[in-house]
Amino acid sequence: MTEATQVTDHGGGVRSIRVPIPDNPLGHTLVYVLDTDAGPVLVDTGWDDPASWDTLAAGLTECGTSVTDLTGVLITHHHPDHHGLSAKVREASGAWIAMHEADAAVVRRTRENPPARWYAYMAAKLAAAGAPEEHLAPLIAARDGGRPRRLPGLDPALPDRAITPGDLLDLPGRRLRAIWTPGHTPGHVCLHLEEEHPARLPGNGRLFSGDHVLPGITPHIGLYEDPDDATVTDPLGDYLASLEGVGRLAPAEVLPAHQHAFTDAPARVRELLDHHEERLTGLLGLLAAPLTPWQLAEHMEWNRPWAEIPYGSRNIAVSEAEAHLRRLVKLGRAEAVPGSDPVTYVAVP
Template sequence: MTTEPTVIEHGGGVWSIKVPIPDNPLGHTLVHLLDTDRGPVLVDTGWDDPDSWDTLAAGLVACGTAVEDLHGVLVTHHHPDHHGLSGRVREVSGAWIAMHAADAHVVRRTRAQQPARWLDYLAGKLAAAGAPDEHLAPLRAARSSGRMRTLPGLNAALPDREIVPGELLDLAGRRLRAIWTPGHTPGHVCLHLDEEHPTGRPGRGRLFSGDHLLPGITPHIGLYEDPDDAAATVIDPLGDYLDSLERIGRLGVAEVLPAHQYAFTDSRARVEELLDHHEARLRDLRELLSAPLTPWRIAERMEWNRPWDEIPHGSRTIAVSEAEAHLRRLVKLGLAEVVPGSEPVSYRAV
């Protein structure tokens, strides 16, 4: 059944459409529409699902346009609730699709990846992190059965334009500039609409913040998984995210238009809340490491939005990745270390 579109007009040729995400507590993605002198441009597209597509199409009509009229799509990051419908949008409209090079690489890699290779990689990573056999069993069963689901996002478009941070984007009649904000994904971008706020609100324009800056929830910060990274490059996504937050906080925008929840003001205050949140989380995590623990055991003890016993299988995998991102940050700060020779790998405070 098609969801009735919820459209919000933000003024100055900007609208948002609530595009549903099936079976997800987030509920919807706020897909933004930006009017330009060459035609309307989307910021993100929503999840690849029939109801989501119908809602997006109806929402565009409610904004006074249609999918067929779209000139382009700017994708804040590659996740399927943002990039999922881009392929269908391009098929219907011929619109160009733009994304940061780092996330475009992920899209190409996902297209080429065999599900079996991904399951082998994921099971190995989780085993090394201390996951119990009962968590690994479904992954191994899917691998051995040969009845594996394809990886998500395969219907999304391969981007044909690159979003280059710092440069004004080629949008006739608008001043929109990308800011690289890695952390949630390696190529996440926020898009700064450097124009006077339509209500005259003080500040430097408006910010399409994607998942980087949300008013009431913290984005997932996990490891950037790459099965083909033979060198196992050591990365620090949480450090990337915190640095990116600082950059956005200094921007001083009048209003933030995020991809979930609702638009809000006082971006600096929200940035400070998130910085304080992660500082407290790192402090609590270091206290847990008074005795060596695996990433899995750390994840079990961290505070989530529900008790560990109620977290489903896939979300536990994500939680362990987030725990590892925090552990990497502690190691980089010199506050924790890997226990030499530990298998599965364990960490301890220093």
């Protein structure tokens, strides 16, 4: 890997470029360059930022290609650190963009709804979760003030193609199969390179894992947000089930979107499954007395004390608390307290 462009050659026509994420502790997104007989294809594109774009372009040059040579973009999921630069890549190269339909639906909703509707939706959701008035006030002010689209990801690129789970993707000279792995987002996909590992490591090919399986951190699992859909989803249940599928696949190497490549996917999957089971058990202890989702988030263990968690991260934390509550309710281990407003939850004895 070179320091200037942050390029790593993984062998077998696969390279990665460390594309920076501004002002984010994750630091970077690993954007993969996959050689095909029709030209290079990207797996994810990185954050929409001038420095990120420059790094991506320089990295492609180091790989012996360029943005204009790209023929396609495969998006693991719609989040802005993965899909952010897709529109610029397509504009510069004419490359197609492919995404799972469930995340493409999120992209369409995001583009079609004015920001004020999202602020109103989030304010209502957080109020129902028991957020205090001082936390709701900025969202309500943004809702009523006609604030323009300033947040990242509010105008994402529409995909041209659908990634269909189970299908081999149309990439001449490569065998890349789509695996639907919902949880982090409803349409998250992993991409299984069904080819012998270039270093002949034991296992079943290589897996571009997006955010589904990371070597040292657990991805955020929150509620799937859709103002038009009242379906009671179970994102954590989706995530755990799709994790088990990746464990059974047993790839020789995992190529994630953050941190670094790693081996022994089944062991990492077991660590993640154990982590969430321990967390669910710990939450049942907190729910010995009724708590709102906001109160539960306040008492959960995060990477810093609640008082030090930034405003936006608190919204994410509450969504994660709600996803865990959904799972506990579905398992019959917790229940909503009848008549509570905002709703509180308590462990089932």
